[in-house]
Amino acid sequence: MIIDNLYNEAKGKSPVCLGLDTDESYLPKCISDLGEGVADKIFKFNKDIVDHTKDIVSCYKVQIAYYEALGLEGMKAYAKTMDYIRESGSISIGDIKRGDIAATGEKYATGHFQGDFEADIITVNGYMGEDAISPFYPYLKEKGKGLFVLLRTSNKSAVDLQDVEAGGQKVYLHMGDLIKKWGEGFIGESGFSSIGSVVGLTYPDEFYMLSKTYPNMFFLVPGYGAQGGTGKDLARILKESACAVVNSSRGLITAHKNKTEDTDYAQHIRNAALAMKGDITRWL
Ligand SMILES: O=C(O)c1cc(=O)[nH]c(=O)n1[C@@H]1O[C@H](COP(=O)(O)O)[C@@H](O)[C@H]1O
Incomplete structure (x- = not known):
């Protein structure tokens, strides 16, 4: 099952989930100056990051909004990125936060568990109830896919509804x-x-309680x-159970900013991922 693979990757490499929320402004000059379309540039950046980090992170989370915002070109970069993560033998999380019922839900499942945008795991919103989750069950059973359902989100206004x-x-x-x-x-x-x-790390007490x-x-x-x-x-959570992967997006993929615009940018991102791994594991 995919969750066993993710658990093993988190234990064997680190609980770090590297977030490829790639904005064009994060590209170093050595890429942004290339005479190619935006999709190729973004893919090149993502590919380089995967090549430099796949031995130290458990998975990659690709936030689809960054790609959708660029239209068809962006979606090409998303598809190529998901494909490359798979080809590299790493686990991909499509951060798509979908959640719709019945026939529409089935289309989301088809669109993100096979074909151009195939992910190993996707994020979904279950606040519409099980009808928004059950369309994915056949893919969990037959293709070994997985879901992360929004529970306690990291944003400030999460409490407005979730704490009622x-x-x-x-x-x-x-x-x-x-x-x-x-x-x-x-x-x-x-x-x-x-x-x-x-579950957001911005609410550590709630996270501890949920893990128990x-x-x-x-x-x-x-x-x-x-x-x-x-x-x-x-x-205190991971000490008791290796029950999580921890995402950082901007904190990692902008680590080269104001340091280099050259091809060594990926080494800065790797160093940031190593520092995050160290920060998490030194307490364990
Ligand atoms: O589902 C998520 O990944 C998610 C849930 C949540 O509660 N809060 C949250 O920040 N995220 C995502 O996690 C990533 C956080 O990015 P950084 O704040 O740049 O590390 C973004 O892709 C968010 O969309």
Whole structure:
């Protein structure tokens, strides 16, 4: 199961999930000056990053909005990036945050679990209920794919809805119970389900509590670095269970900014990923 592979990669390499939220402004001059289209430039940057980091990170999360914003050219770069991650033997997370019901949900599943945009795992929004999640089940069963369902997101206004009490329980805990239930049929050898959840590191106490409440749940954890989360915040959770991968996007893929515009940029990004790995693992 994909979740067992991710668990093994996180244990064997590091819990670092490198976020390829690639904005054109992040490209060093040695790439932006090339006489090629934007898709080729962005792909070149992403490919170089994968080549320089695949031995030290567990997975790559590719945030589709950065590519959609560039239209057809951007989507070509997205497709090539997903393909290259697979070719490199690494795990890809398509950060698409979809969530629609029935026939529409089936189209999202087809669009992101096979064909041009195929990912190993995708992020989904389950706040419409199981009808927005069940269209993906056949791909989990038959193609070994996985889901990360939004549970406790990293943004400030997450609390406006997710902390509301309903029936004596906060909304996000109710969502946690649902994700646990949806994932029960997909538990792998690692003890984790291929239906995991997204919990922001910006709420470390809630994350700790969730990791205790749902021992079979694997977590995708954004919020490290640019949003303020630290290795120390993670330590008490990962010490007890290797239950998460931790994403950093801007904190890693802009590490070369103001340092170099030359081809050594990827080494700066690798160094930043190594520093993040060190920051997380030194507390364990
Ligand atoms: O699903 C996500 O990945 C996600 C959920 C969440 O609650 N907060 C969050 O920041 N993210 C994503 O995680 C990444 C964070 O990027 P940086 O803040 O640049 O590290 C972005 O791709 C966000 O879309």
